[in-house]
Structure formats: C-alpha cells, structure tokens
Amino acid sequence: MKIKKYVANSMPEAMKQIRAELGNDAVILNSKMVHTGGFLGFFKKKGIEVIAAVDPTPKAEPKLKEKAKKEPEKPSLKIEHGKEVINKSPEINTVIKPSEELLKELSELKGMIKNLSSPTSERISYPEPVQEAAKILTSQEVDNEIKEEILTILLEKWYLNGGQGANEVVKGWMKDLLSEKLAKVPFGEITFTKKYVNVVGPTGVGKTTTLAKMAAECSLKYKKKVALITTDTYRIAAIEQLKTYAKILSMPLEVCYNLDDFKKACDSFRDFDVVLIDTAGRNFRNKQYVEDLKGIIDYNNEMETFLVLALTAKQRDMEDIYEQFSTIDIDRFIFTKSDETSNYGAMLNLTHKYNKGIAYITTGQNVPDDMILANPNVVTKFIVGVE
Structure with a gap:
C-alpha cells in the first residue's frame, strides 16, 4: 500500500493533488487543520494536512455491458458542499471488494494514524455520519485516546463499506465498538462469593x-x-x-x-x-x-x-x-x-x-x-x- 501526506490550502486542492498522484482509487485515512509559514510566530497560513493511501494491487477489469460501444468512464471522486462523493459509472455492473491484503494493511494503519495526528486536532474531512459520531463522543466527554481510536475504526469501516452507511448505521458500529472495549473488564452485581x-x-x-x-x-x-x-x-x-x-x-x-x-x-x-x-x-x-x-x-x-x-x-x-x-x-x-x-x-x-x-x-x-x-x-x- 502506498501512503502519502499532503498539505494544501483547502480540501478541494488536496483532493486534486491526491487524484493526480494516487488516482481515483485513493482513500482518505486522516486529515487535520495545520498552520504553515509565518514569521516569528505571526502571519501563519491555515491549511489542511491529509493522509491518503492507495492499494497498488492491480484490480480485475469490470465487465462491460455488451451493447456498450464506448469506453466507460472510471469512477470519479469529487467534493460537494464539503463532502466526499464517489460517482460510479452506470456502465460498471460489478463491485470490486477490497483485497485481504488491503484489509490487513488498513487495520495496521490505525496505530500509524494515531501517531500522525494530535488528539486535539480539528477534524474537517470526516464523512457526515462519522462526523455525527464524533459529535456524540465529544459531547459525552469521552477521553481523546478512546475517541481517536473509535473514530479511526469508524472511518476505516465507512470507506471499506464503499462510502455507504447512514448515521444510525455508523452509530450502531460505534455502540458495538464501545461494548467490545468495555467487555474487557469484569462487570456484575454482588457475587455472593464473599460474605x-x-x-x-x-x-x-x-x-x-x-x-x-x-x-x-x-x-x-x-x-x-x-x-x-x-x-x-x-x-x-x-x-x-x-x-x-x-x-x-x-x-x-x-x-x-x-x-x-x-x-x-x-x-x-x-x-x-x-x-x-x-x-x-x-x-x-x-x-x-x-x-x-x-x-x-x-x-x-x-x-x-x-x-x-x-x-x-x-x-x-x-x-x-x-x-x-x-x-x-x-x-x-x-x-x-x-x-x-x-x-x-x-x-x-x-x-x-x-x-x-x-x-x-x-x-x-x-x-x-x-x-x-x-x-x-x-x-x-x-x-x-x-x-
């Protein structure tokens, strides 16, 4: 997997750089606000730092409809109202699932992302359902360490799910993740093993x-x-x-x-x-x-x-x-x-x-x-x- 960090003035500009270098199959792993330049601590410019990745493994060619006579358009990635939207060509009638190698590498990236981003960094590129999950964790004053871990996994699941998942679906994922974390410690009422x-x-x-x-x-x-x-x-x-x-x-x-x-x-x-x-x-x-x-x-x-x-x-x-x-x-x-x-x-x-x-x-x-x-x-x- 190829992973690269991009710094740009805005998300659309960053996405343009990512498409140009990594192609339309790239996924956004993490992003945060940064301040660059300046003199003696003054006049710094506000920008965005984005971590993107792409799986270099060749993918199977999608089947084309027999009546199609022209080259189908490739899926494109664009920005609408600050959201990432994947346009899928109607000519493609097969779904390409992530390879096992990609799934494994994405899982390993969770630790890397934690080191690449500050717990207090301002997120601006989460997909809307993940952003809603972030608001819940923040409003409930969940510790930053736990919040960052949960949001990283939610973002990964959202992309691996093809960019699909309504707010309630993502909330369900979050509830399952929190339950799994809590299940590591013993709960329970009076045991009656001690008088x-x-x-x-x-x-x-x-x-x-x-x-x-x-x-x-x-x-x-x-x-x-x-x-x-x-x-x-x-x-x-x-x-x-x-x-x-x-x-x-x-x-x-x-x-x-x-x-x-x-x-x-x-x-x-x-x-x-x-x-x-x-x-x-x-x-x-x-x-x-x-x-x-x-x-x-x-x-x-x-x-x-x-x-x-x-x-x-x-x-x-x-x-x-x-x-x-x-x-x-x-x-x-x-x-x-x-x-x-x-x-x-x-x-x-x-x-x-x-x-x-x-x-x-x-x-x-x-x-x-x-x-x-x-x-x-x-x-x-x-x-x-x-x-």
Whole structure:
C-alpha cells in the first residue's frame, strides 16, 4: 500500500493533488487543520494536512455491458458542499471488494494514524455520519485516546463499506465498538462469593440509599438472609435513614464506632448470608479519612468493596476520589444520579483507565426500584443513545 501526506490550502486542492498522484482509487485515512509559514510566530497560513493511501494491487477489469460501444468512464471522486462523493459509472455492473491484503494493511494503519495526528486536532474531512459520531463522543466527554481510536475504526469501516452507511448505521458500529472495549473488564452485581459487602465513597453520592437498594435486591430477588452495619457515626440523620430502611426490610442493623464494635457485629451476624456495610461520607481529599475507615472496618476479612461515584461530578474529581481509595481493594464501581445528568462518558473513561468494571447504575431515589444492573450494552446505550 502506498501512503502519502499532503498539505494544501483547502480540501478541494488536496483532493486534486491526491487524484493526480494516487488516482481515483485513493482513500482518505486522516486529515487535520495545520498552520504553515509565518514569521516569528505571526502571519501563519491555515491549511489542511491529509493522509491518503492507495492499494497498488492491480484490480480485475469490470465487465462491460455488451451493447456498450464506448469506453466507460472510471469512477470519479469529487467534493460537494464539503463532502466526499464517489460517482460510479452506470456502465460498471460489478463491485470490486477490497483485497485481504488491503484489509490487513488498513487495520495496521490505525496505530500509524494515531501517531500522525494530535488528539486535539480539528477534524474537517470526516464523512457526515462519522462526523455525527464524533459529535456524540465529544459531547459525552469521552477521553481523546478512546475517541481517536473509535473514530479511526469508524472511518476505516465507512470507506471499506464503499462510502455507504447512514448515521444510525455508523452509530450502531460505534455502540458495538464501545461494548467490545468495555467487555474487557469484569462487570456484575454482588457475587455472593464473599460474605461482607462494603460501599465507600465521598459525601453526597447516595451511598446509604444505594446500600438499601442492594439489600432489598439480595433479600427479595435472591432470598438471602441479610444484615446491615453502618460506620457512619458522623451524621445522626444517616443512621436514622438506614434504621428506617432496616425496619422496612426487616433486617437487623448494628452501629459501629470502632474496630471492636465491627468485630462484635460480624460475630453476631455469623449466621447471615450477606452483611452490607455503609460507611461515612467525608471529604475525599483528606487521606486520613481512608485511614479512619481501615481503623473501623476489617478489610482483611472476606470483603467485596464497591466505590460509589456520582455522574454529576467532574471526571477529574472522580479520578482523585479513586486515587484516595486505591489503598483499599476496590472491586467495581457503582455510578449514581444518572437521572440528574446527560453526560455519561466518565463511566467509559474510568472503566478503561482503572480496568474496573461497573456493578450498578442508579436512576433515582426510589428503593428498591431505581437501580439497574450494569453491563457493556447498558453503558454504551447511555453514551450513544441507541439500543
């Protein structure tokens, strides 16, 4: 495969250069805005850099209609309203598919394209359906690394599909690609392989309400014998809230102020199937908070721990929270307040960055209804907005 970079003042000018040198079979692999020339950083000209490629493998001659007496026109490539349009001659009645070698080489080009373009570069030559996909990923604040990878594959698929594919088709491709990426990490609810289930996180993310939903599911759906422990002794309202849930669900509750209290509670609940533990919400920037947790809860015991994060928070804050709690063995995330935002990219970003799956996503305050089991398809539906 022959690959070349072109720099021109505009896309039509670049396409003219590409046709002249590589022919009408060339494909656009990538493009970005660049600034050239200038003096001492001033008077730079705005242009476009395009990466194009062509497969030098000879192609089979297309069959011509028997009644045709003149040489058929070759497919031509032109620009209409900023879009690339392929004109196909009606004289050609066969479709030439890309060779296996071309498919392999295009796949290998994904890494090359990543090195050739900046994540923050301005794209102007994506076909319209791919451009729409780019807008979705950008609006959902998907990390640039993931966005560039997905868009590169979408562009490749679009060209290999003969420049065909409506917006919904490309969105479907994108959803499949995101689901495949998420499927690399373990998702799932409480495993019941460990007796103790602990939820941790900063203040205001809805840990206590989420714990009540989990307790109800364990009892009503899985018929488990459930007990509750709270170490949130900093807020009287939190203890009363959990006492109310415990009474409604007919579950025993113990309040623990120190590690001895915790061990006594665990001993009193030795005949229960699962014990759910609520923790205090404190300032996550204070490292002492996590150390205080270790002083109350025995994390060396058979413990499954979920980090609760609110989707209304900034991703930078979510990352800081994770780093603070990273001294505790976090099994999976729980994301809350999905009903209070329209931005869900952080679920994908954090899962990818920390290689941690998601257990649940909460959709409101109602116990036990407003909580759904997370899986790759559920998360991508939030992001892409298609089934």
